[in-house]
Amino acid sequence: MKKIQDFNVKEYKWLNDSSYVIVLQSSYPIPEIKPGNFAEIAVPNASDVFLRRPISVLDVDRELNTLSFYIKVVGKGTKKLSELNIGEKVSIIYPLGNSFSINGIQNALIIGGGSGIAPFVLLGRKLQEEKVNVTFLFGARTKEEIVLTEEFSKYGEVISTTEDGSMGEKGLVTQHSVFKGDFPFDKIYTCGPDPMMKAVAKIALQKNIDCEASLENMMACGFGACLCCVTETTSGNLCVCTDGPVFNSKVLKW
Amino acid sequence: MVDLSVKLKDLELKNPVTTASGTFGFGEEFDDFIDLNKLGGIFVKGLTLHHREGNPYPRMAETPSGMLNAVGLQNKGIDYFISDIYPRIKHLDTEIIPNVNGSTVEDYIEVTEKINEIEGINAIELNISCPNVKEGGMAFGVSCPSAIAVTEAVRKAYDKTLIVKLSPNVTDITEIAKGVEDAGADAVSLVNTFLAMAIDAKTRKPILSTITGGLSGPAIKPIALRMVWQVYNAVRIPVSGMGGIMNATDAIEFMLAGASTIQVGTANFIDPTISIQIIDGIEQYCEENGFSAAMDLVGAMEV
Ligand SMILES: Cc1cc2nc3c(=O)[nH]c(=O)nc-3n(C[C@H](O)[C@H](O)[C@H](O)COP(=O)(O)OP(=O)(O)OC[C@H]3O[C@@H](n4cnc5c(N)ncnc54)[C@H](O)[C@@H]3O)c2cc1C
Ligand SMILES: Cc1cc2nc3c(=O)[nH]c(=O)nc-3n(C[C@H](O)[C@H](O)[C@H](O)COP(=O)(O)O)c2cc1C
Ligand code: FES
Numbered sequence: 001m002k003k004i005q006d007f008n009v010k011e012y013k014w015l016n017d018s019s020y021v022i023v024l025q026s027s028y029p030i031p032e033i034k035p036g037n038f039a040e041i042a043v044p045n046a047s048d049v050f051l052r053r054p055i056s057v058l059d060v061d062r063e064l065n066t067l068s069f070y071i072k073v074v075g076k077g078t079k080k081l082s083e084l085n086i087g088e089k090v091s092i093i094y095p096l097g098n099s100f101s102i103n104g105i106q107n108a109l110i111i112g113g114g115s116g117i118a119p120f121v122l123l124g125r126k127l128q129e130e131k132v133n134v135t136f137l138f139g140a141r142t143k144e145e146i147v148l149t150e151e152f153s154k155y156g157e158v159i160s161t162t163e164d165g166s167m168g169e170k171g172l173v174t175q176h177s178v179f180k181g182d183f184p185f186d187k188i189y190t191c192g193p194d195p196m197m198k199a200v201a202k203i204a205l206q207k208n209i210d211c212e213a214s215l216e217n218m219m220a221c222g223f224g225a226c227l228c229c230v231t232e233t234t235s236g237n238l239c240v241c242t243d244g245p246v247f248n249s250k251v252l253k254w
Numbered sequence: 255m256v257d258l259s260v261k262l263k264d265l266e267l268k269n270p271v272t273t274a275s276g277t278f279g280f281g282e283e284f285d286d287f288i289d290l291n292k293l294g295g296i297f298v299k300g301l302t303l304h305h306r307e308g309n310p311y312p313r314m315a316e317t318p319s320g321m322l323n324a325v326g327l328q329n330k331g332i333d334y335f336i337s338d339i340y341p342r343i344k345h346l347d348t349e350i351i352p353n354v355n356g357s358t359v360e361d362y363i364e365v366t367e368k369i370n371e372i373e374g375i376n377a378i379e380l381n382i383s384c385p386n387v388k389e390g391g392m393a394f395g396v397s398c399p400s401a402i403a404v405t406e407a408v409r410k411a412y413d414k415t416l417i418v419k420l421s422p423n424v425t426d427i428t429e430i431a432k433g434v435e436d437a438g439a440d441a442v443s444l445v446n447t448f449l450a451m452a453i454d455a456k457t458r459k460p461i462l463s464t465i466t467g468g469l470s471g472p473a474i475k476p477i478a479l480r481m482v483w484q485v486y487n488a489v490r491i492p493v494s495g496m497g498g499i500m501n502a503t504d505a506i507e508f509m510l511a512g513a514s515t516i517q518v519g520t521a522n523f524i525d526p527t528i529s530i531q532i533i534d535g536i537e538q539y540c541e542e543n544g545f546s547a548a549m550d551l552v553g554a555m556e557v
């Protein structure tokens with residue numbers, strides 16, 4: 001069941017000069033959150049930020065009643081959310097969206113770029129519980145942008161590419177050597193910039209492997225009321241906020 | 255006890271607070287957040303004769319104190335509404351009011367005739383003001399003769415409460431309001447969104463796939479309020495007012511300007527519980543200011 005609930009800012013952790021983890025705490029119990037779910041966060045005291053901002057749930061602690069989010073500063077809302085005082089009230093609508101499917105797989109390759117790594121902590125943990133082997137492949141411009149690797153390595157091997165070669169292999173994720181030669185994976189999950197996800201989906205198609213992509217379309221409501229967030233699929237325009245954000249790449253008209 | 259009930263001609267609503275078409279889905283989307291039975295009414299998402307895919311993404315742009323949308327009436331068609339959606343929501347103890355759209359007068363008539371057959375639906379809102387479709391929509395609402403023609407035709411096909419939704423994208427909204435009143439409308443609702451646009455200076459591209467779209471939210475409130483007041487003074491039929499209502503005070507202002515009912519639109523996206531808070535706020539205002547009935551607020555601005 002979706003809820004609108006007030007949280008308080010508990011802490012911030014900056015990961016590099018443009019991204020941070022914000023931890024929010026509530027005095028009420030937190031419902032079950034599935035990998036892929038997101039929240040619509042209202043940015044407090046920001047007259048120039050009118051709509052809520054959709055952000056994936058990075059992690060949840062149902063004993064402390066906390067939710068954490070990994071946020072990349074790209075504009076006024078994500079900036080303003082980084083400047084709140086500890087204890088300040090933040091209104092959240094959650095949990096929203098569908099989640100990744102994990103049935104009958106053995107070897108998962110998780111490919112993330114940009115802010116599109118956030119849903120993969122919960123996914124990695126879930127896959128580990130289900131005894132699935134996980135490999136994370138993260139792409140960024142430089143090594144500073146490859147973050148949270150300690151957390152991800154709890155659930156699987158972390159490999160990476162950077163455009164400047166400062167970490168992992170040099171190039172784009174789709175150029176990584178993991179795609180060359182023997183390919184043990186039976187499922188790919190991806191989240192990040194559209195061009196990256198499209199390229200990943202293409203490889204999945206060539207290798208005839210199931211691929212799920214989590215989309216980050218712009219949203220006005222986040223819960224199916226406005227029809228602003230659609231993506232074109234084989235069954236027409238579907239809402240990324242309710243039919244997604246996770247789609248099988250085969251249904252996307254990419 | 256304040257009597258919150260209001261009337262739009264013969265249509266009785268338990269309170270003046272309704273939700274605006276296209277901003278409240280079919281009501282179900284809000285079921286987790288509020289008790290829908292408390293609402294005065296729900297104007298459901300715009301319906302057309304046939305299935306429409308709407309416009310391509312991007313359909314939305316945030317703007318100062320508002321947003322642009324270019325959804326373009328995405329819906330599965332009137333038959334799907336009747337067979338699949340209405341049965342799921344008809345148990346609700348609130349007025350379900352379909353928002354009727356068309357590209358031709360014949361389309362409007364056909365959709366209306368189908369709705370006329372549904373038991374439990376007591377009113378329609380004729381949308382002649384959608385800025386987001388190429389043919390039809392706003393084209394009807396921005397010229398007096400076509401607004402009159404479509405209203406007259408639908409009036410003949412419909413014997414329950416006919417509300418006509420007006421476009422603010424006109425030189426004189428009172429002309430159109432008077433025209434549709436003479437053509438048989440039981441009430442008018444206003445305003446629909448303002449034709450507007452947004453450009454991304456970085457990419458030098460329009461933000462919306464359709465270049466232009468409809469502006470809603472608090473940015474339009476003062477203009478909407480002025481238009482409601484002008485129309486209230488120009489016609490005898492009741493007015494359903496909207497445009498940027500974010501809280502109870504905004505809603506009360508619209509009623510003071512002459513709106514018998516109000517519609518909450520874009521605010522639903524930001525706070526899905528706001529419509530219920532507005533009902534409570536109107537009741538409290540009436541109590542504190544000595545109004546025994548919400549109807550007494552209508553047009554009660556003192557000059
Ligand atoms: C389901 C979902 C989950 C998401 N999860 C995360 C997350 O975990 N962490 C995170 O940092 N971000 C996430 N995003 C993206 C995030 O919502 C946007 O970055 C944010 O809304 C931008 O707000 P802003 O006010 O900072 O930017 P604005 O000032 O509104 O815009 C700044 C620039 O960013 C662009 N922009 C705005 N919104 C988006 C968007 N949705 N996608 C791409 N570009 C956009 C604008 O076009 C503009 O160029 C997610 C988005 C969705 C839909
Ligand atoms: C996303 C969106 C979709 C809309 N769809 C419709 C529609 O289908 N039919 C209609 O008559 N009005 C539609 N509208 C207009 C609203 O009903 C309302 O007239 C307008 O948004 C002004 O009110 P507001 O500022 O409170 O939102 C839509 C508005 C938005 C924001
Ligand atoms: S964001 Fe409103 S329907 Fe998806």
